[in-house]
Amino acid sequence: MVHTLNKSVVLEIHKKIFLIRETEEKIAKEYSNQKMRCPVHLSIGQETVPAVLSNFLNNQDLVVSTHRGHAHYISKNGNLKKMIAEIYGKVTGCSKGNGGSMHLIDKSVGFYGTSAIVGNSIPIGVGLSFNLAKSKNKNLSVVYLGDGAVEEGSFYESLNLAAVKKLPTLFVCENNLYSVYSPLSVRQPKNRSIKKMVKSIGVDSLESDGNDIKKVFNSCKIGINYVRNNRKPFFLFFNNYRWREHCGPNYDNKIGYRTEKEFKDWKKYDPLLISYKVLKKFNITDKVVKEIEKLQTSKIISAFKFAEKSKFPDKKQLMRNIYR
Numbered sequence: 103m104v105h106t107l108n109k110s111v112v113l114e115i116h117k118k119i120f121l122i123r124e125t126e127e128k129i130a131k132e133y134s135n136q137k138m139r140c141p142v143h144l145s146i147g148q149e150t151v152p153a154v155l156s157n158f159l160n161n162q163d164l165v166v167s168t169h170r171g172h173a174h175y176i177s178k179n180g181n182l183k184k185m186i187a188e189i190y191g192k193v194t195g196c197s198k199g200n201g202g203s204m205h206l207i208d209k210s211v212g213f214y215g216t217s218a219i220v221g222n223s224i225p226i227g228v229g230l231s232f233n234l235a236k237s238k239n240k241n242l243s244v245v246y247l248g249d250g251a252v253e254e255g256s257f258y259e260s261l262n263l264a265a266v267k268k269l270p271t272l273f274v275c276e277n278n279l280y281s282v283y284s285p286l287s288v289r290q291p292k293n294r295s296i297k298k299m300v301k302s303i304g305v306d307s308l309e310s311d312g313n314d315i316k317k318v319f320n321s322c323k324i325g326i327n328y329v330r331n332n333r334k335p336f337f338l339f340f341n342n343y344r345w346r347e348h349c350g351p352n353y354d355n356k357i358g359y360r361t362e363k364e365f366k367d368w369k370k371y372d373p374l375l376i377s378y379k380v381l382k383k384f385n386i387t388d389k390v391v392k393e394i395e396k397l398q399t400s401k402i403i404s405a406f407k408f409a410e411k412s413k414f415p416d417k418k419q420l421m422r423n424i425y426r
């Protein structure tokens with residue numbers, strides 16, 4: 103586990119931000135070829151939180167995520183070839199081609215799944231921490247959720263259970279301001295603070311900028327240390343912004359649910375550009391950065407080739423329990 107934001111950590115974070123961004127840009131580029139037939143929810147603009155948080159996790163720390171899960175899977179070192187193959191619906195995919203983009207799983211690295219149903223993975227993540235509560239190595243589970251999932255009943259039940267049973271669950275809420283086209287202001291009463299609500303259930307929390315690498319790093323460190331050492335849940339609340347449409351590869355500002363100005367204001371805090379600035383501050387040379395990026399690009403190219411070449415599952419296979 104990392105302790106300070108040093109050169110090697112900064113490089114690791116950049117590697118992940120770059121890998122997530124370029125993988126999703128490639129998905130967006132190839133999507134219109136109609137070979138990926140499942141819906142895709144891209145995290146472009148929201149790369150920083152998973153790229154930073156994953157540095158505090160080991161293989162025995164278990165992660166669950168949402169419909170917007172590519173970045174969480176990639177950052178937990180999920181197998182990229184299997185993720186792309188899954189999005190192509192191929193039998194070599196991480197869910198054997200049965201699930202698509204919203205059903206990613208790679209137990210070998212402690213990534214225990216994503217779900218298309220909002221709020222669905224929250225109780226699963228809390229369930230996982232029941233077992234981890236007994237672990238000698240202070241392992242924990244991480245539950246990624248969107249701001250929209252806070253409106254689901256399963257959120258309250260899960261948070262309550264984690265609090266009363268003192269479970270090592272780190273809830274990581276990425277507030278990108280919208281649930282599909284609805285802003286928080288039409289979904290939750292005015293002036294109600296999610297943090298205060300969480301506190302009233304008995305869970306401590308911290309709110310942070312979700313794009314500033316240093317702030318995200320410090321918040322993750324506090325949250326992770328709290329859960330590992332106290333064996334109690336904690337809630338991290340990060341503010342960030344999705345750049346593309348809710349579902350699909352395009353931009354959708356013209357629909358009118360958000361303004362071009364709001365979008366442009368958030369784009370100034372581009373996770374990738376911020377990462378380049380941080381690399382400069384740590385005196386990391388362009389040559390070193392380019393080498394790392396080249397390696398990530400070639401990983402992406404081979405993942406797409408692998409997916410394209412792989413076969414579709416046969417009909418019998420589709421009826422089998424794929425997670426056994």
Ligand SMILES: Cc1ncc(C[n+]2csc(CCOP(=O)(O)OP(=O)(O)O)c2C)c(N)n1
Binds near residue numbers: 220221
């Ligand atoms: C139980 C349930 N209700 C509604 C939906 C439709 N739906 C899919 S994604 C989504 C938005 C969720 O918003 P949020 O949790 O903030 O995640 P984001 O898409 O912003 O990352 C909704 C309402 C669903 N999949 N499941």
Ligand SMILES: [Mg+2]
Binds near residue numbers: 248250278279280282
């Ligand atoms: Mg949201």
